[in-house]
Amino acid sequence: MLDAAATLTQDRQRLELSALSAPAVIFTVAMIAFPVVYTIWLGFQSFSSTGKQSFVGLANYSKLIVDTEFWHGLWVTIALYVLSLVLQLVFGIWLALVLFHAKRLPGIVRSLFISPFMMPPVVAGMMWLVILDPSLGAANYILQCFGLPPSEWLASPTWVIPTVALIDSWQWTPYVALIVLGGLQSLPPSVYEAAQIDGASPFKTFQRITLPLLLPTIVTAAILRSVDLLRFFDIIYITTQGGPGNASNTLNIYGFRVGFEFFNIGYASALMLTLTAIVFGAVLAFNRLRGAVAW
Amino acid sequence: MNARMFAVRAAVSVLAVAVVSAEVRAADFNWKKFQGKTVTFLANNNPVAQALLTYKSDFEKLTGMTLKVDGYQEQQMRQRLVTVMNAxxxxxxxxxxxxxxxxEQFAAAGWYADLSAMAKNDVAKEYDPSGLSQALLKAATFGSKLTSMPMNxxxxxxxYRTDIFKKCGIEKPVSIKDVEAAAAKIKACDSVVTPFVSRGLKPAVAYTFSNMLHNIGGTYIANGKSNLCSPKGKEALDTYSRLLRDFGPPGVVNYSFQQISALYRGGRAAMSFESSNELRTVMEGGARLKDTALMPFPAGEAGQVPTVIGWGMAVSSYSKQPDVAWYFVQWATSPDVQKKMALQGIAPPRPSVANDPEYRKWIDEEPVRKQWQAALDVLATKGSSEVGYPIVANPESREFIGQAVQDLILKQKSVDQACADADRALDALIAQK
Known part of the structure; x- marks a missing residue:
C-alpha cells in the first residue's frame, strides 16, 4: 500500500517536473528544428528572379548534379578544408609543444600567441586584405626586402586557395594549440619517467608516447575545426568574394550568391543542405576515428 | 473654332485646373499630418545615406514623426530587404x-509601391517633383509605375594626374585610344606609378565596363540575344581588359572602388576610372587636390555615352503606411535637403540645386570641384543608365560580364572564347521570365 503511494508521488513529481521543463524543451527544439525543416521545404521550391515560388520536387537536387559550378565549389571547399586542417593541426601541435615546454614564458607572451582567434574574422580578413595587396601591402614589400619576387596572393587563381588557407591558419592555429596544450597537460608523467629511464630520445618519446596519447585530443580539435572549415565563409567573402574568376568560390560563397544576390532561395537551400550533409559526414567519420584512437 | 483649336483650348483648360488644384493641395500640405508616427528606413550605409541622416533630427522636428534607421552595408542591406520582402x-x-x-527585378517582384499618385497629389509647395532629373525618374519608372525618387x-x-601627364609630355586624352597611348607612355616614363586603374572585381566590373562598351558603340542585347561577341562587344572586352592587364596594378582582379581610390589618393596611379562619388575620398588629405583633373571617360567610336545612375528612395509595397512613408521620401528628396547634401559632396539630382548660388560657391572654391560638376553635367545630359543587361536578372548578368573580363585579364581565355561563354550564359538569363 505504502509502495503504491510512493510510486504515485514519484510519478506525480516526474509529471510536474516534465510540465515545468516542457516550455523550455519545446522552445529549444522548435528553435533548432524550425530552420532545418524550413530549409528542407525551401529546397523543394523554385524561386524566380522576381521571387515567384513554385513546388519543383527534387529538381533543385537534379540541377545540382549537372551544375559545373557546384562541383567546382565542392572541389574548392574540400581543397581549402584539407589544406587548412593539415596546416592548423601540424602548427597547432608544434605551438602547443612550445608553450608546454617554455614554462617560463610570460603570461602576456602566451596571450599574444593565442590572440588571433579572438579577433573577429571580418577584422582579420580586412587586415590581411591590406597586408596582401600586391601594390600597397606589406607582404610584397617584405618579400622584396629579401630579394624575392612579389606575389599576387589573393589575386592569383593559382595562389588564392593557399593564401586563404594561410590566413585561416594564422587565425585558428592558436585555437588548435590551446586544445592540444590541454591534452598535453593531462598526460600522465609516469609514462615519461619510464621512457627516460629506458633512454628514449626526445623524438622517440614524442613519436611513440606523446603523439599516440594525444590522438584523441587531436581528433577532437580536428572535429571542431572541420565543422568550421567546411562552413568557412567570412574571410573568403571579405578578401576575394569567390574570385579571381571563381578560383575561391566555395559552396558557401556560391550558395550565398545564388540565394541573396540572384534570389534563387530554393536552389541555395538545396546547396546548403548538401553542404550540411557533407559536414555531418565529416563529423561522423572523425567521431569513428576518435572511438578507434581512444585510450 | 476648328476641332484642333478646340482640343488645344480644352487641354490648356484641363492643365490650368490641374495646376491650380495641385497648388491648392500643396498649399494645404501639412508636414505635421502624421505627427507621432514612426517610419522605418532601411538604409545603405554609404556616403549618400550618411549625408542624409546628418539631418535626421530636422525631419523629426519638421514632421513630429520618429525615424527609425536600419542601416547596413550595401550587400547586407539587400539581404535584409530580400528576407523582409519574401516574408x-x-x-x-x-x-x-x-x-x-x-x-527591373524588384518591380517585377512587386516590391515597390507606386509613387506616381503621391508625387503628383501629396506634395509640399516647395517640393517640385518635376525639378528632379528626368533621366533618373525615367530610369526609376517600370511599366507606368514610378518606383523611387532620386537621391543623387x-x-x-x-x-588623371596633370603633373605626370606634363612630366611625360602627354596631352589630355580625348579618345579611348589616347588613354591607351597615354598609359603606354607613362609606363615608359615613370615605372613607379601605375598608369591606369579601374574596376577588376567580378561583380563590380559592369559599372565601368558599360561606359566603355557604350562609348565604343556596343550594346548588351541585339535581337533578343546577348551581344558580347559582336565586333564592338569584343573590342570593348579586349580594350578594357588590355588596359587593366597591361597598365593596371598587380592584383587588379580584386579591385573595386576602395582599392582604386586608395591607390590613386596615395599618388600611385596616373589615371583612374572610378565613380564620381569617390571625389571626397580621393581628395581626402588634399594631396590630389592640385594635381588632378576630371572629365567623363574619353570618347570611343560612338562618342561619349557615360554611365549615369543614382540611388533612389522607394516605399515598400508591404508597408502599412505608404502615405506616412512618402512624407519621409519627400523630405529626403526635397530641394532643401538635397542642397544640404550637395554641400557634403553628394551630387544633386536636381538641376536647380546644381545652380544654387551657395552650391556654386562651394563648387567654385576648387578647380577640381568645377571639373567634377562639369563631368556630372555631361553624365546628366548624355548618360545611359544601362549597367549590365536590362533584364530582370541584371545582378546575375553582371557576374558573367565580370567573368569574361577577368578571364581576359588573367589570360585564361581568348576574346572569342570568353565572349562566347558569357553570351551562352547570358542568353539563358535573357530567356528567363
Missing part, C-alpha cells in the same frame, strides 16, 4: 534602391 513583412517602410541594378546622381568618371 511580405511590413517592418520596412522606406528602403534605398539602385534602379539600374535591381529596378553619379557615374564613373576619369581622374
Amino acid at each position: 511580405h513583412s511590413d517592418e520596412v517602410d522606406v528602403f534605398m534602391t539602385l534602379p539600374s541594378r535591381e529596378g 546622381i553619379e557615374g564613373p568618371i576619369f581622374y
